[in-house]
Amino acid sequence: MKKPLDREKAASRGPLYLQVEEALRREISGMAPGDRLPPERLLAGQYEVSLITVREAIRILAAEGRVERVQGKGTFVSQPKRTALQGIALLIHHDILHPQASPFYLTLAQEIRTLLDAEGLRSRLYISHRAPGQDQADFHCPEFFEDLEAGRIKGVIGVLLAGRAPWVEELQARGIPLVGYGASKRFGAMGSLRSYFASAIAELAGRGRRRIALLAWGGFDNDRSQQASLFCETLQEAGLPVVEGWIRDDIYPALDGAGWGGLREIWSASPERPDGVILADDFFMRGLTTAVAEMGLRVPEQLEVAVNLVSWPAGMQPFPILAWRPDFARISRAIVDAEMQMLRGETPDPAMKRIPTIRAPELDAPGLSGPLPTHAFLQI
Numbered sequence: 001m002k003k004p005l006d007r008e009k010a011a012s013r014g015p016l017y018l019q020v021e022e023a024l025r026r027e028i029s030g031m032a033p034g035d036r037l038p039p040e041r042l043l044a045g046q047y048e049v050s051l052i053t054v055r056e057a058i059r060i061l062a063a064e065g066r067v068e069r070v071q072g073k074g075t076f077v078s079q080p081k082r083t084a085l086q087g088i089a090l091l092i093h094h095d096i097l098h099p100q101a102s103p104f105y106l107t108l109a110q111e112i113r114t115l116l117d118a119e120g121l122r123s124r125l126y127i128s129h130r131a132p133g134q135d136q137a138d139f140h141c142p143e144f145f146e147d148l149e150a151g152r153i154k155g156v157i158g159v160l161l162a163g164r165a166p167w168v169e170e171l172q173a174r175g176i177p178l179v180g181y182g183a184s185k186r187f188g189a190m191g192s193l194r195s196y197f198a199s200a201i202a203e204l205a206g207r208g209r210r211r212i213a214l215l216a217w218g219g220f221d222n223d224r225s226q227q228a229s230l231f232c233e234t235l236q237e238a239g240l241p242v243v244e245g246w247i248r249d250d251i252y253p254a255l256d257g258a259g260w261g262g263l264r265e266i267w268s269a270s271p272e273r274p275d276g277v278i279l280a281d282d283f284f285m286r287g288l289t290t291a292v293a294e295m296g297l298r299v300p301e302q303l304e305v306a307v308n309l310v311s312w313p314a315g316m317q318p319f320p321i322l323a324w325r326p327d328f329a330r331i332s333r334a335i336v337d338a339e340m341q342m343l344r345g346e347t348p349d350p351a352m353k354r355i356p357t358i359r360a361p362e363l364d365a366p367g368l369s370g371p372l373p374t375h376a377f378l379q380i
Helices: 007-013 016-029 040-047 051-063 104-118 142-149 168-174 193-206 226-237 258-267 282-295 328-343
Strands: 067-070 074-077 087-092 123-127 153-160 178-181 188-192 212-215 276-279 304-308 322-325 352-356
Touching: 016 040, 016 051, 040 051, 051 067, 087 104, 087 142, 104 123, 104 153, 104 328, 123 142, 142 153, 153 328, 168 178, 178 328, 188 193, 188 328, 193 212, 193 226, 193 276, 193 304, 193 322, 193 352, 212 226, 212 258, 258 276, 258 282, 276 282, 282 304, 328 352
Parallel strands: 087 123, 087 153, 153 178, 178 188, 188 352, 212 276, 276 304, 304 322
Antiparallel strands: 067 074
C-alpha cells in the first residue's frame, strides 16, 4: 500500500490535488498503456485525501491525455500521443480527376511516390479543385494548407505547380524544400524539349520534310513562349526555314478542338503548306485527326506527324506517326534525388536536370491508307 502524502510539506508543495496528481504521474510512468489504475476510493484511502481531491488529480492527467476514463470500467493509462507524422507533399496544380486532365502528371506522381516509398519517406498527393486550362496560381486545395499549418509536411514536390504561387515564399520561410517538374521550379527535373525537337526535326528532315510546323502550349502570356523560341532555334540549326504562321503555341491542348483549330490555322497561314508537324503534347491528337479527315489530307504523304506520346493510347492513331515518349523513370529519380539532397541541407547540382525524350518506334502506328473518313473520329 502506498504511503500517505507528507502533510508537513503540504504548504511548500501546493494544493493536495496537485500533490496527488504528481504522485500519480510518477506511478503511471512505470505502467504500460492500457493498465488500469486502482479505483478512486482506494486511491483516496491510500493518499488519505478526499474522493474529490483524487478526481481532480485524475481530471488533470486525463486532460493531458496521460490517462483515459472509461464509463463503468475505470481509469486506464493512455496510449502515448503520436507526434504529427511528417511526409512529402506531392502537388498537382489542377484537378487530375477532370476529364480533360492529362494523365502525364498522375503517372509521374505514381513513379515519384514509388521511389519515396523505397527511400522510407511517406508521401501524400494533393490536387487542386480547379479544372485544367485555368491560370491558377492560388492552388485551391484546403487540405494542403491545413497539413502545412499542422506541421505534417517536411518537403514539397510540385508534380505540376504554377510558377507564380504566392505561398512558395512561405515554404522557404519555414525551411521546407520545394523541388519538382518543370521550368517553374528552381530545383528538380523536366523533360528536355530541345532533345525532342532536335530528334523529331532530324528524323523529319531525313524523310525529306523541309517545311515543319509546331503545335505546342506556351502558357498564358502573349509573348512567344520558350517552347516556340526553342523550336525556332532548332529549326535554324538544322538549316530549315522558320514560318511564323506555322507555329501555334497559344491553345491549351486539353481543350476540345485544340488540335483541330491549330492545324487548320497552320494550313491557312500561307500559300505554301507544311509537310511535317511536331506535336509537343499528344492531347492535340484528337482534334488533329478530325481536322486531317475533314481536310482530306493524306498522312504521311502530304503531312508527316511527330508526337510526344503521353496520354494518347498507343496503337490508336488512324494514320502513321513518329512517336517519342518521356523518360518517366529518369525524371522521377532526378526529382526524388533533388528532394533528398535538400532535406539533408545540400544544394542539388545541377539545379534543374533536363532528361532527354526517348524515341519510341514501337509506338509508331501503321495507320490507314488513303484519306481518312470523318465518321471515324469523335466530333469536337
